[in-house]
Amino acid sequence: MKSILLVEDQGIVRQGLKMMIEQDSSLKVVAEAGNGNEAIGKMESYAIDLIVMDIRMPEMNGIESTRIIKKKWPNVKILILTTFNDDEYALQALKEGANGFLLKTAEGEELIQSIHSCLSGGMTIHHEVAAKVVPKLLSHQKEPQTPHPLTPREVTITGLIGQGCTNKEIAEKLFLSVGTVKNHISQILQKLELRDRTQLAIYAVKNDIA
CATH class of the missing domain: 1.10.10.10 (Winged helix-like DNA-binding domain superfamily/Winged helix DNA-binding domain)
Known part of the structure; x- marks a missing residue:
């Protein structure tokens, strides 16, 4: 069973997400947090496989906490789940190490699929966001070709x-x-x-x- 940390500042939303996630018998929400600071504290106390993380939260937002958590616990997976369809948020989150970016308009089945994708090493980007993020990565942020040491x-x-x-x-x-x-x-x-x-x-x- 995979251990999930749920980071969301609205208690009612957390309860709904927990019920949705735990419909999958292989997933268990073992800890909850209302902001990024609390999330870091929970990481100190629990063995977490994946974090479902909101972006806009009091005290510390999801992007900043993603950066800190990924530095201290690089193997933990982080799925951003937000109401904000903003390509800059998505780009920032991915740069800081997030493994996926999903909007709260997604269906429950899509959330479960995204969690499993992140856990297995994939990267999920909500289709509404991907339509804006991928072209930006391909054009506006393209880096000049440099030699690399790969076979x-x-x-x-x-x-x-x-x-x-x-x-x-x-x-x-x-x-x-x-x-x-x-x-x-x-x-x-x-x-x-x-x-x-x-x-x-x-x-x-x-x-x-x-």
Whole structure:
């Protein structure tokens, strides 16, 4: 069972989200927080697999807390869940290490699917936001091409990560074991001096590898 931390400043919304998430028997909301500061405190006390995080909250917002949490607990997955259809919010959140960005207009089934996608190494961006974020990544924020130290196999894997593929999907496409894919990704992150898979996905898009 995967442990979920729910970070949302409105208690009624938290209750609804908890009920929705726990309809999936493999997911359990083990802790709740009303802002980013509380979320960091909960991370000190619980073993968390994934955080469902709002953006606009008192004391500390979701983007700032994502940055701090990802530095201290780089392996935890963070799914941003917000009412704000704002591409700048999405870009900031992804840059800070968020593994997904979903709007509260999404159906419950989509929330569950997004949680599982993040947990398995994928990256979910709500279609309404993706329509604005992806072109911005491709054009306005594109970085100049620079030589990179990746092997052809590593370039292929980086491209598939940029397309949102999970480790299992990459393994199936390349006829590799999931363990081999994980080893390749660790080497790629080390070579490119990137923190996590989300940063690698953004790197792939910016450098036309995806």
